[in-house]
Amino acid sequence: MVDSGSDEALFASLRDRLFTAVAGDVLDRMGHRRQFLPQAIGPLRADMKIVGRAMTVLEADVFDDVSVTGRGPLSGRPFGLMMEALDDLAPGEVYIATGSSLTYALWGELMSTRAIHLKAAGAVLDGYVRDAAAIEALGFPTFCRGIYAQDQGPRGKVVDYRTPIEIQGVRIHPGDLLFGDREGVLVIPAGAEREAVGRALEKIATENQVAAAIRQGMSAKEAFETFGVL
Template sequence: MSDWTTDTELFALMRTELFSAVIGDVMDRMGLRHQFLPPYLAVLDRRMIIAGRAMTVLEADVFDEATDGARTPLMAKPFGLMFEALDSLGPDDVYICTGASPDYALWGGLMSTRALHLKAAGAVLDGYVRDSNEILELGLPVAARGCYAQDQAPRGKVLDYNVPLAIGRVRVEPGDIVFGDCDGVLCVPRDREREVVAAALDKVRGESAVRKALQEGMSTVEAFETFGIM
């Protein structure tokens, strides 16, 4: 019988029992060896845990906040489809954005306020955030390259959302699980999530037994031979 029946139960379980290293380990064993996003992405606070479903957002660089007469109507629209993308967030969604140069912030305090109201699980930005003190006060889990206050308004626009993305070597599909903590951010493909999470729970519970055995004096050689975990 599964440990969860709903997404709410699943993500609560992941936040409570799992961590990025153990999820990454079990995916390695399943042949899913390129699921960690680049190591420059880090949570704003080491205690933050992101666990939810990807609401993917594609950003692109531009050179004016609004350009009249362009062939693409989005060029005349400040921020492109950013507001629509943000408003599309649902409970347990993670706003995950890439495509822009790392020259400006992709997320800020007002966006965090809206995301919290929509009960989103957090945000992952392949770029920078600003209003970081406000985000920390709000408590929304956010991972990014770092903090940099330069505004996106005249520099970037959202072109589309809920479309496939690539961040580093990782393909992220809408609805995939995004998990992040102080050791990294990774993506669990939706069609493999049940076996990945079940295996990660087995491993982390097994590691508790190994830890207890080591504390009681068992050698690492004997522990690995006994439990098959290290």
């Protein structure tokens, strides 16, 4: 769960002072070179940013909402464990879901409304959302592969949550730090987050010096040799 006291300054630095490009560059230099989610996962509205702890959710396709012949523990439960996963969101957490095919929406207006009540930080879906206009009006930070109204009900279920997941080879553990803006969604490993954010803030300060030097006529080659960034 989130310790809001210890996370408050960290989240504020990411939200107010940083962007994913510089944080991703720092993680590259730290040896974490596969931390961006696929490019297709982006903000529902371009000005949305997301910062929070991963509350991981595992989806699976089904071919009927309630099976009369299935032997699994979720056979008779529409949506599987989705309600439990949603209700388990803690303040500052991000609902991040994967595992389904791209044939239905994984998130909508009512889920956003519940997440807002729980003070969640946003949602990241390896799939589609619906009720897009309503979610935008709520201002709930939502990142997804696009918009598609087809319902999850008879097509998919949540089969587990707070379990490690992967999205195209990027591993996400419960509690990992998620940072997203219009240029992508970054998974910052929990053990590296404070060093990464500190180094990213230093890099931003250096880049500001580089920009000033270039405006005054310094060449790109000289700027890189002088400051080590470009």
